[in-house]
Amino acid sequence: MAQTLEADPEVEMILGMGTNEPRVPLDRTEYVRSDQAYTILHRIVQATQVDTVVHTFLETNSVGTSGRSLHEINVIGTLNLLAAAGAPGTPVRHVVVKSSSLVYGASEKDPAWFREDTPRQAPVRTRVERSLLEVEAMVRDFAADNPQLIVSVLRFAHVLGTDITTPISFNLRKRILPAILGFDPLIQFVEEDDVVRSLEHVTRNRIRGVFNVAGAGKLPWSEVATIGGAHLLPFPPVSARSFSAPLRRLGLVQFPTEMEAVIRFGRGVDTSRLIETGFRYRYTSAGAVESFARANNLRRTVGSSGNEYRYERDVEQFFRHSPAVIRGSDG
Amino acid sequence: MKRVSADATESGQTAERRRAAERRARAIDVRARRAGMQMASEEPAPLPVVVPRNFRPDLDEGETVDPRPGDVDGWGRSEHMRSIVRRAYDPIYKHWFRVEWEGMEKIPTVGGALLIGNHAGAIPSDAPAIMHGIEKDLHRPVYGLADYFFRTVPVVGTMWSRTGGVPGHPDNAYRLLHDQGQLALVFPEGTKGPSKTYTDRYRLRRFGRGGFVEIAMRAGVPVIPIAVVGAEESMPILFRLPSVAKALRLPYFPVTANHLVFGPVLGTVAYFPSKIKIRVLDPITFDAEPDQPRYSKSTVMDEAERIRSLLQDTLYDMLRARRSVWFG
Numbered sequence: 001m002a003q004t005l006e007a008d009p010e011v012e013m014i015l016g017m018g019t020n021e022p023r024v025p026l027d028r029t030e031y032v033r034s035d036q037a038y039t040i041l042h043r044i045v046q047a048t049q050v051d052t053v054v055h056t057f058l059e060t061n062s063v064g065t066s067g068r069s070l071h072e073i074n075v076i077g078t079l080n081l082l083a084a085a086g087a088p089g090t091p092v093r094h095v096v097v098k099s100s101s102l103v104y105g106a107s108e109k110d111p112a113w114f115r116e117d118t119p120r121q122a123p124v125r126t127r128v129e130r131s132l133l134e135v136e137a138m139v140r141d142f143a144a145d146n147p148q149l150i151v152s153v154l155r156f157a158h159v160l161g162t163d164i165t166t167p168i169s170f171n172l173r174k175r176i177l178p179a180i181l182g183f184d185p186l187i188q189f190v191e192e193d194d195v196v197r198s199l200e201h202v203t204r205n206r207i208r209g210v211f212n213v214a215g216a217g218k219l220p221w222s223e224v225a226t227i228g229g230a231h232l233l234p235f236p237p238v239s240a241r242s243f244s245a246p247l248r249r250l251g252l253v254q255f256p257t258e259m260e261a262v263i264r265f266g267r268g269v270d271t272s273r274l275i276e277t278g279f280r281y282r283y284t285s286a287g288a289v290e291s292f293a294r295a296n297n298l299r300r301t302v303g304s305s306g307n308e309y310r311y312e313r314d315v316e317q318f319f320r321h322s323p324a325v326i327r328g329s330d331g
Numbered sequence: 332m333k334r335v336s337a338d339a340t341e342s343g344q345t346a347e348r349r350r351a352a353e354r355r356a357r358a359i360d361v362r363a364r365r366a367g368m369q370m371a372s373e374e375p376a377p378l379p380v381v382v383p384r385n386f387r388p389d390l391d392e393g394e395t396v397d398p399r400p401g402d403v404d405g406w407g408r409s410e411h412m413r414s415i416v417r418r419a420y421d422p423i424y425k426h427w428f429r430v431e432w433e434g435m436e437k438i439p440t441v442g443g444a445l446l447i448g449n450h451a452g453a454i455p456s457d458a459p460a461i462m463h464g465i466e467k468d469l470h471r472p473v474y475g476l477a478d479y480f481f482r483t484v485p486v487v488g489t490m491w492s493r494t495g496g497v498p499g500h501p502d503n504a505y506r507l508l509h510d511q512g513q514l515a516l517v518f519p520e521g522t523k524g525p526s527k528t529y530t531d532r533y534r535l536r537r538f539g540r541g542g543f544v545e546i547a548m549r550a551g552v553p554v555i556p557i558a559v560v561g562a563e564e565s566m567p568i569l570f571r572l573p574s575v576a577k578a579l580r581l582p583y584f585p586v587t588a589n590h591l592v593f594g595p596v597l598g599t600v601a602y603f604p605s606k607i608k609i610r611v612l613d614p615i616t617f618d619a620e621p622d623q624p625r626y627s628k629s630t631v632m633d634e635a636e637r638i639r640s641l642l643q644d645t646l647y648d649m650l651r652a653r654r655s656v657w658f659g
Binding site for chain 1: 399400401403405406407479480482483484485486487488489497498500501502503506
């Protein structure tokens, strides 16, 4: 995201924040290391007078994250972020939140395509979904309380890309896709590139509102396996997850609770609202899977490609701030 | 599927022209293969080559990539699967039920319309007959809207979806009829229709809450009632076992005459060879403004009741003319 923004000369300053150091080379972005709940954000906002906050840190992968830390990251993190952005005399004009289509759940009663305002049908059973719904409720209240601010929420379908690990991408890498016997639901994907581009799109054009983001078309789960070069591993329809427990323990598959309903009933979101704002996707759902599979083949042969960059704090500080370094005028 | 991008530096004019022709042929081929599918990326232009993102020269703005091996559309319907089923079902349609249509020309060949019918038989034989007949003669797909319950059944749910079944959510109906201009078939009686016993045959149940009228009004499409005679006798229910249905979480659990004749296993799937006659009534249009958030409940219920009694009268009319259950 920051890399894309750096390319735009109109953007004066970019400030990155996270618990880990950046893994891509960034030329102009200042970087601040923070705890996972963003407690220092308030001071940063006041000090730097930023006008846009892009909140991309919501955790939507419950594998390897405890319920407690999900709550801490998603709910408390957003709380702090919104508090900082909505403080009296705030310089912030625009808040962008990266959410997930997990908020729609998945059940047999679902419509084939969820619009942004279609109510959820499935009961909320998993912690990650509960925390995301809580976050969205907070953001909704925040938007209502601060009508002068532009608030955008993007709900992403399953994201595939080399830089992000989700249960599905993990399974595609291992070439084993858990399935439920007798079910072949329709799923949507969105390519990492399109994720970044859509965030950039709403940030740059200051677009207000909630938007679904997913590549065009829906893929049957079996087709995902075909395109992705993986094998389907069907579990019995009753208590599918418990049958997968040994494999999960061995680290061969990832099969979180929220995935079970999706690979049983599927989920579709209507993306026409974002397209109407002028956004164009580069990948359809199938294109996202294929591109991921190809990147995967490459990785298998030559090892992990790219991302060899390591953030060296002192070096970066030197290049950015030392008077000895000759920089361009936009510095 | 391997695609080759045209190399601009080396291509002479003839080679360029040949490639263009090839591309066009391929595009037509792809379009033919995907006929009837709805996809947002429907560009007749050839699809660009995808290489892993780290090594890919940037795609032009607006270009999308879509490599699909199958032809399953956004509803889950697959024309390929449908054609296999049509081939398998055709002899049953022709020789077992000897389906006879009356007034099929009243069903439009383009544009959306909501088809409604009476529903009968423990496992209703009317829905496949109607869908098969229309697809065969009018060459356009029919989507059957039905209870969510189907989706929860392994294998059956998937097959149902691939052959044109869609969960009966109002949003789905609206999208099919209004946005896509398709034919949608619903049975307003719901499960109350097929679950009725043989003694109640051809007596229409309540038409739900009239939701079908509201959808047709909102989508601005006509309702076309279809009366089916013969499905009742193809698998008549003798009695129901509510406790078993509850235990198995089924909407109803019937014991049919077919079970008695063919045995408990074969009797669940084998129909009696009753003669099926289908009569299409005149399309009914409503003079209501489409795309309203709400419609007057009283108008909706009145219209639903009017259609119900019209269909009921037609059924009695057809039954008066029927001489034999088996020969029509």
